[in-house]
Amino acid sequence: MTRSYEEVLEKVRAGFLDPILRRSHRDSLESSFRSALDRLEEMQYGTPIWWSEGEEADYESASKRDMPESTSEMGEVIPRLVRFLKGIPIYGHPETVPNVIPQSTIPSIVGVALAAICNPNIMEESYGGKVCEAEVEVVSFISSLIGYDRNESSGFFTFGGTGTNLYGIKLGVQKVIDGCREKGIRRDVKVMASEVSHYSLLNAMDWLGLGTNNLIKIGADEDNSVSLEKLEKEARRLLSEGKQIACIVPTLGTTDAFGIDDIKEIVALRDDLVDDFSLDYSPHVHADSVIGWVLTVFNDYDFDENPLKLPGIENLIHLRDKIRYLYMADSAGIDFHKLGYTPYVSSLFVVKNRKELELIARDRSLMPYLYHTGRYHPGIYTLETSRSGSGVLSALSSLYFLGKDGYRVLLTHAIEMTQIFRRKIKKIGGVILNEQNIGPATLFRVYPPPYKDNSTSIYKEEIDGDIELLKRCNRYNEEIFRKIDEQIRSKGVGIVFSMTKSYKKTSYGEDITALKAYMTSPHIEEENIGHIVQQISRAMM
């Protein structure tokens, strides 16, 4: 039935909040949320994945669907939306351990909802209101956690950890190639990072026009931190050949193994290089600390008194000692949507010396319709034009709610659970690949009979050069992963964990496949770990 303009207008108006938010007018928003949550509740079966019978993803049919011609009732829209949530791991579930994706705190979920309602655009104050102040507050919190001088530092939210790496490298390039913003990049400059750095650095190299071949990857040591010896040797070689190094990117918390580069030594090396080669620029040091930043909550924890009675403090002190020099980086990336317990996307780029942002600022005359009022105009130097306030509000909510103590406890719990997991995995003949990396992540391999009874020496044979054995065991581990994954995806039962085809390469250049478990759920207990290991063990039969 075709309805008139007036009828449709009246109907669609009911789908918006009243411009004056009053209790009586909130009903439809509140009841819509309630209905969404009710539907969501029906999609859980006590297993680690949102799941409903007979709702397989159907890309074939989706690719042929048309937009509806007429309006729908709000009540019809929500169930249609909720069914698309099938197949997402339930991140808070204590047997969901695939990656660095924790559950979001309730306040941070509300933070996202508030941003959706008020829709701040934090490119400038006139559209972002006091959410701009909230962004400054988060920068202040993080600067002080890291150890930056808040009178000098600055920062802003951006599109993911990838965005933070892009900004870091961009600043480095600006320091080396004068005029490149106007004339383009007309010569090679190098960026250095470890072989186990995140691939988003390659994206940055590609998208900035630097070329991926100019990312120089340096071998990592046994503890998955960049080899300082190799880094120094390569940097000196490059500079002696007259090449320029725009940026060095230490990773503090590698994606798979939770390796932490020695930033203090890297900055000292950078300073030596500037002196020894009489450089007229200083290679920018950008810390990819999107995972590891949260460890800075231990920087000022009183380990002698240990007021929270944290268990395993030798592990925490070890981590504190690795993260405490993060302040030496010229800039750093912080992902709240990783160990910040905040929804996607919530990423902050912080810079030690705010004057450096002038290197990427645009002339105001290019943006004549903006920045006429207010005092906060980050849109002058951000890559993005519109920037959502959602990441800011959700990050701030988690920071307020958890405080340093909340993060300290969550991290400690994750590390404790990880230690238990590692012990149990060894009992089923598994080998821990990142034994030296204390943290929430475990990379491990399991072995079929007859190898599993002496798996440690089998692993040694693999990495010492038995390529056939390595490939066979790589395949075996991948099969174990696929078996468990298939069960959860097709029946909604089991556990959610993950696999990396190549956590790193052997000295002879072959991929080492690893199974991966990341213990971030605040709800996880030893019993859950027993169950996770049991599932893996069963898949090995």
Ligand SMILES: Cc1ncc(COP(=O)(O)O)c(C=O)c1O
């Ligand atoms: C070390 C590291 N850096 C950068 C990124 C990219 O972050 P995002 O996925 O938020 O873009 C990741 C993602 O896992 C990462 O592990």
